[in-house]
Amino acid sequence: MAVIGSGPAGFYTSYKVMSKIENSVIDMYEHLPVPFGLVRFGVAPDHPEVKNCQDKFQEVAESPRFNFIGNISIGDHDGALPLRSLVPHYDAILFAYGASRDRKLNILGEDTLKGIYSARAFVGWYNGLPEYSNLTPDLTQGEEAVVIGQGNVALDVARILLQGVDVLRSTDITENAIETLKKSKVKRVRVIGRRGPLQAAFTIKEVRELVKLPSVAFHPVDTSLIPEDISKLPRPPRRIMEVLKKGGNASISTAPRSWSLDFCLSPKSFNPSKVLPDQLGSMSFEKTTLSPDPFHPTAKAIGTSEIIDVPSSLAFRSIGYKSEALPGFEEIGVPFDNCLGVIPNDHLGRVINDNDGWSTSGGGAQIPGFYCAGWVKRGPTGVIASTMDDAFSTADSIAEDWYAKVPFINQGHKSCLGWEGIKEEAREKNCRRVTWEDWKKIDKVEKERGQENGKEREKFTRVEDMLAVLD
Amino acid sequence: MSSAIAASRGMPSLTKLTSLYLRVPSAKAAPLRSFSSIARNPGSLCPGKPGNLISHKPWTTSNPPRYFSASAVSLHGHVDPPKAGEELYVTFIDKEGDEHKIAVNKGDNLLTIAQAHDIEMEGACEGSCACSTCHVVVEDEEMFDKIPEATDDENDMLDLAFGLTETSRLGCQIVMTPELDGLRVKLPSATRNMQASNFGKK
Numbered sequence: 001m002a003v004i005g006s007g008p009a010g011f012y013t014s015y016k017v018m019s020k021i022e023n024s025v026i027d028m029y030e031h032l033p034v035p036f037g038l039v040r041f042g043v044a045p046d047h048p049e050v051k052n053c054q055d056k057f058q059e060v061a062e063s064p065r066f067n068f069i070g071n072i073s074i075g076d077h078d079g080a081l082p083l084r085s086l087v088p089h090y091d092a093i094l095f096a097y098g099a100s101r102d103r104k105l106n107i108l109g110e111d112t113l114k115g116i117y118s119a120r121a122f123v124g125w126y127n128g129l130p131e132y133s134n135l136t137p138d139l140t141q142g143e144e145a146v147v148i149g150q151g152n153v154a155l156d157v158a159r160i161l162l163q164g165v166d167v168l169r170s171t172d173i174t175e176n177a178i179e180t181l182k183k184s185k186v187k188r189v190r191v192i193g194r195r196g197p198l199q200a201a202f203t204i205k206e207v208r209e210l211v212k213l214p215s216v217a218f219h220p221v222d223t224s225l226i227p228e229d230i231s232k233l234p235r236p237p238r239r240i241m242e243v244l245k246k247g248g249n250a251s252i253s254t255a256p257r258s259w260s261l262d263f264c265l266s267p268k269s270f271n272p273s274k275v276l277p278d279q280l281g282s283m284s285f286e287k288t289t290l291s292p293d294p295f296h297p298t299a300k301a302i303g304t305s306e307i308i309d310v311p312s313s314l315a316f317r318s319i320g321y322k323s324e325a326l327p328g329f330e331e332i333g334v335p336f337d338n339c340l341g342v343i344p345n346d347h348l349g350r351v352i353n354d355n356d357g358w359s360t361s362g363g364g365a366q367i368p369g370f371y372c373a374g375w376v377k378r379g380p381t382g383v384i385a386s387t388m389d390d391a392f393s394t395a396d397s398i399a400e401d402w403y404a405k406v407p408f409i410n411q412g413h414k415s416c417l418g419w420e421g422i423k424e425e426a427r428e429k430n431c432r433r434v435t436w437e438d439w440k441k442i443d444k445v446e447k448e449r450g451q452e453n454g455k456e457r458e459k460f461t462r463v464e465d466m467l468a469v470l471d
Numbered sequence: 472m473s474s475a476i477a478a479s480r481g482m483p484s485l486t487k488l489t490s491l492y493l494r495v496p497s498a499k500a501a502p503l504r505s506f507s508s509i510a511r512n513p514g515s516l517c518p519g520k521p522g523n524l525i526s527h528k529p530w531t532t533s534n535p536p537r538y539f540s541a542s543a544v545s546l547h548g549h550v551d552p553p554k555a556g557e558e559l560y561v562t563f564i565d566k567e568g569d570e571h572k573i574a575v576n577k578g579d580n581l582l583t584i585a586q587a588h589d590i591e592m593e594g595a596c597e598g599s600c601a602c603s604t605c606h607v608v609v610e611d612e613e614m615f616d617k618i619p620e621a622t623d624d625e626n627d628m629l630d631l632a633f634g635l636t637e638t639s640r641l642g643c644q645i646v647m648t649p650e651l652d653g654l655r656v657k658l659p660s661a662t663r664n665m666q667a668s669n670f671g672k673k
């Protein structure tokens with residue numbers, strides 16, 4: 001089986017498939033020379049315990065039945081391998097490549113003003129994602145920042161901006177990010193959402209962590225958006241409301257920095273600064289009301305036409321990620337739902353025809369041998385635990401299909417050589433494969449570099465530098 | 472869903488496979504060359520079927536599968552067997568409803584115990600109270616009350632656990648004490664059912 005993507009979804013699915021189907025062999029393709037996807041590039045550097053799942057992935061990768069094929073992207077460009085070249089050599093292909101794009105607001109000023117960043121780019125940058133190594137965000141234009149969106153990524157961005165660099169010094173955050181954050185002038189962060197606290201996507205751990213930061217004050221939330229009697233709420237939202245009502249310990253008048261959760265505001269435009277016309281100076285929002293029941297998790301935001309201006313010289317867009325189709329899907333007959341940003345599947349990971357309404361019925365004919373897991377399967381939400389559960393459900397489907405002898409990709413042919421059958425073409429296409437042993441060398445050097453600075457690890461932020469270790 | 476769970480019945484967990492592997496002396500002697508050469512060596516995988524990456528073939532002694540290498544074992548929690556007379560008992564009821572009664576030492580936590588005994592409990596954050604993959608449901612309410620109360624951190628993670636109940640706890644945070652002797656915990660059912668509503672939300 002080929003697995004496209006080496007994040008938690010790819011690894012957890014591989015792990016389960018390998019333990020359920022004896023003799024199964026996994027070839028895992030990753031476009032970067034380094035594995036682990038969002039565990040390396042998404043999980044906040046000050047949450048190292050969340051990265052402990054890498055030990056499990058390491059264990060999976062050490063199996064002789066597992067081959068890491070790093071530094072090889074799928075596509076038709078130079079140095080990449082076309083998807084069609086993989087198909088003849090595998091029984092099954094699992095898509096677990098995640099969500100590579102972020103959603104845009106499509107409002108005035110978004111593409112023209114300086115000071116507007118996508119949270120995905122910012123997070124990628126401080127975590128050393130090569131794609132964003134040149135981002136160099138400017139945090140010195142003013143004291144006020146807004147984060148648009150209220151998921152955990154938004155709270156990660158707020159926390160990184162607010163908590164002060166000392167906490168980050170020993171983590172695997174890039175040195176470059178530490179230097180930039182040291183110069184930051186940001187003192188006030190607003191985390192803004194279109195709906196209310198009961199509709200917000202953040203989870204309790206992240207919000208509690210921010211509320212509790214010692215020298216960062218938390219502005220009280222608008223309590224009209226919280227039911228008077230919270231004791232009747234289900235446990236998870238009830239406990240979040242308790243945290244929000246209680247607030248933090250730092251005082252707004254004396255704490256050097258502060259933040260707030262601002263609800264029921266829908267972004268309308270980015271406005272230039274009065275002094276520097278190409279620099280962001282403020283944002284306009286339309287106030288919303290929640291309907292029909294403001295305390296229901298599915299309440300919708302309705303515009304009120306009342307506009308307010310929020311001063312800000314820095315804005316982060318964090319309204320969700322989006323998956324894209326892989327180049328070559330059409331050619332091999334794999335559908336993609338551009339609207340939802342997922343591969344049509346039966347909710348258990350089997351890729352199906354994208355007939356109308358597939359996402360609600362889950363019905364549709366299975367396309368033999370193709371499976372998906374993670375964010376391309378269910379959309380870009382969820383913590384490690386849900387990604388794991390979801391990956392296991394895909395693995396269960398694969399094993400079930402295998403033992404039920406339903407058709408796989410190359411039924412009847414005996415040419416499934418895996419990487420052995422492809423590597424010649426890869427060589428011709430100038431692909432340079434990075435093996436697991438190679439990754440371990442890169443890993444070792446990164447850790448050594450970190451040690452010199454008293455850090456967990458100093459990541460290479462450029463693909464050339466990673467590969468240079470192997471030369 | 473139920474059929475998927477049924478299919479998993481009787482499947483050995485990865486850790487179990489590891490220990491099986493260790494009991495095959497000839498396999499143990501195999502040198503670890505580069506991964507690809509081993510994995511792609513047709514003879515070592517499924518004789519006579521070079522192309523078949525995932526084989527239907529059942530495992531027979533003449534055809535020992537290669538499972539995870541010995542080093543993997545050290546990653547799992549190591550627990551010492553309890554001294555005679557001092558053992559405490561804990562029973563895990565797995566997703567298939569099978570009971571596993573285990574004699575353990577005072578001070579062991581449920582995650583390490585489960586992992587040392589091949590009970591299917593993930594511990595994605597390795598006991599750092601940062602994931603909720605070690606979620607267990609304590610069967611008896613009275614016993615639940617005897618466990619020292621959960622911290623905010625533990626409750627925060629539990630709030631994200633699938634199938635949260637009144638007597639849910641994180642396995643990695645339950646440490647065995649004489650008061651908890653005879654504890655019985657259930658592993659919440661296998662997979663989160665990915666329903667259409669998950670898509671509808673956006």
Ligand code: FES
Binds near residue numbers: 593596
């Ligand atoms: S192992 Fe992660 S919370 Fe217990």
